[in-house]
Amino acid sequence: MTRTANLSIEFSEEQAMILDSANAFCRDNSDNSAVRALLKSDTGFNPEVWSQMVALGWTGLALPEEHGGSEMGIGATIPLVESMGRHILSTPFISSTITAQAIIRGGNAIQQAKWLPGMAEGSIGTMALLDNEDWGATGTRCTLTAKGDSFELRGKKLLVNDAAVADFFLVLAKYEGDLKLVVVEAAQLASDAISNKTLVDETKRAANVDFSGVTVSAEALLTKGAEALPDVRLIGALLIAAEATGCAAAALDTVVDYLTTRKQFGRLIGSYQSLKHPTVEMLIQMDSARTFIYHAATLIGDGQLDKDTEIACRMAKVQAAEALSFAGDRSVQFHGGMGFTYDCDAMLYIRRAQWSQHQYGDPQHHRKILAALLLD
């Protein structure tokens, strides 16, 4: 029986400045009317805002200096992503950041040099991992077959985030029984390979992608892709947790705003303890989620993630998903009849909650693995 030892949380002046400016940027560029204006758009994001994020160096923050980044580590992106969640600023940032980490951790020097500099400048990569609804699957039915000097892919991937705008994909496939991460460029896909899905969270975009028939060279197979994959999944879980934490805080803000302005039976409704106490519970759950994401951000380094870091990432995902599910649910209920309408912003939070819940594994999935890590 072992327990996690490390309780450290560190946050430098520099990180505090990043958090401040990220919050200001997201607030200025993504108020809820801007969010709503993008709901029915094709890509789900404003390309001008994306260019500004690239110009601010956000896409290069966690990339090595030699490839055009500022080498601050993946932990430094947590304040950015939390701020994006706080203001429902959807862009391909999360998809691309996870993909860059897969290349940094799973690719050789040549592969890194080929893909990372472009990513620092805003080219978009995304992970194609799922065969079906199961985030807990460790294998895949997607296959690679040798064809002379190259390899042919066969298989479909489900719910590939930001697929329609991605410049390239990292596809999880099997070659002779071994897992591989394979780089496929958007230009290599058949014209009808991408079928966009209708999502509960209208701020997000995802598609099913058919990679069958795509031929890749040996250089497209990340040399240590399979080894890097568990860490990449944990990083994905952490980034989703950070975004969900921010969104839970946004839901809380919205509820507090309503409870301090809306009157019923001659009283501000926030004075009723039946509303006040669950709102405090929202705060406490959000606070715990925030504690976990910055703890994980403190522990996470450039090397292989150790057990404490794994525990921290999984706990962060559990706590953040639960916090947002609760906050989204209560934000609808506490708005009364208004909460049942599309016009009420609670709609944004409860829908995002359904998205964040499953991405990179739902709470039950992570608790099951945590049980083995903590109890055996």
Next chain:
Amino acid sequence: MVNTQVNQHTASESAELADFRKGVIDWIKHNTPADPGFLLPQTFMEVGSEQALEFLREWQHKVWSSGYLGMAWPKQYGGGGMPRIYQQIADEEMKRARVPICFNMIGLGWAGPLIIDTGTDFEKETYLKGILTGEDIWCQGFSEPNHGSDLGSIQTRAERDGDEYIINGSKIWTTMGNYAKYMILLARTDSQAERRYNGLSFFLSPMHAAGITTSPIQKLTGDYGFTETFFTDARIPARCLMGEEGHGWRIAMQTLQYERGAEAGAAGGVSILSTVMNDLLRIAKDVERDGKPLMEDPVTRDNLVKFLIEEQALYLAENRVKIPALCADYPNSLALSTKLRGTEFFRRMRQYSLTLQGASSALYVGDEDAIEGGFWQRAYMNNFSTTIGGGTSQIQANIVGEHVLGLPKD
């Protein structure tokens, strides 16, 4: 968890502090008293017999005379005059080793720091050393029958009469009221005050005076530890008034800050034996369901992990609260919710520990077959002293809602 924290501390600790820590560990090893053969209190609110009292008084005196209590209090009043960090280290190690509690908590944790921060030289001279040695037991007279969490409604009266105040009224939940020599007493000196808070005054009152009687309260655990305290024309010297008349509310609020841990200054010592999740894991390993360790049951595992996550969040919050940049949106949220989060977690965790015991959860302290002597049955019920005392969880939720989120009052 607890065992591994030490490694983290020593990693970043100066050689001097690390040496000091080693000294504490060594001292504990050689000085922890043997099991006295009777049930020792888990918290300072459970001292229910002379036997337990004398044992704990002797232990506290030993901790103090060995230099591990009141380390940061001024030297001239019996303290050690050292930086706080030394006391913190000593407390951590005593907590870890689960040594007996330092029982004189109202004095060590609240009255003492209050006197150091705001008391007169006379008060410091008179009271501080006896708090540390355990000679002078202190109790608290804030709550009254019918006004648990609402201190503004206090009815106990203090009338000035020459060099004395005449006290009339009653207090409840007086910890060790039957053993205490002094009480921090909140009473109404002006019933006409425009705001009811302005009519209150704060006294460092003797308990041994004509007209002051106590009656022990039996708790739901069956143990004692609290009394109800009655004042019937009790006369106390006028110099017992702390500060000025009408300042009682302010002084009481400052005292509560010490109680809620928001303000430093406590003399140290462990006043409550903590339970941690590791203790629960031990039970889950030891008990069986249909021939297999309960620990292998997937539902139990999931429940345990939920508690582990919550426990970890509590520990981590103690570190995040030190980073203002990560608490910018709701600045006091972690500090003001500490009691609510912590005490409610322990309540549910201890309650769950009983379901782990299966049929044995029906047994109680005193039964030879009770798991761990019935520790958990008693600990669960005793935990209500923390979710009710010092402002109930429901009041705490109001405080957080109103002061952190800015929600309107009732």
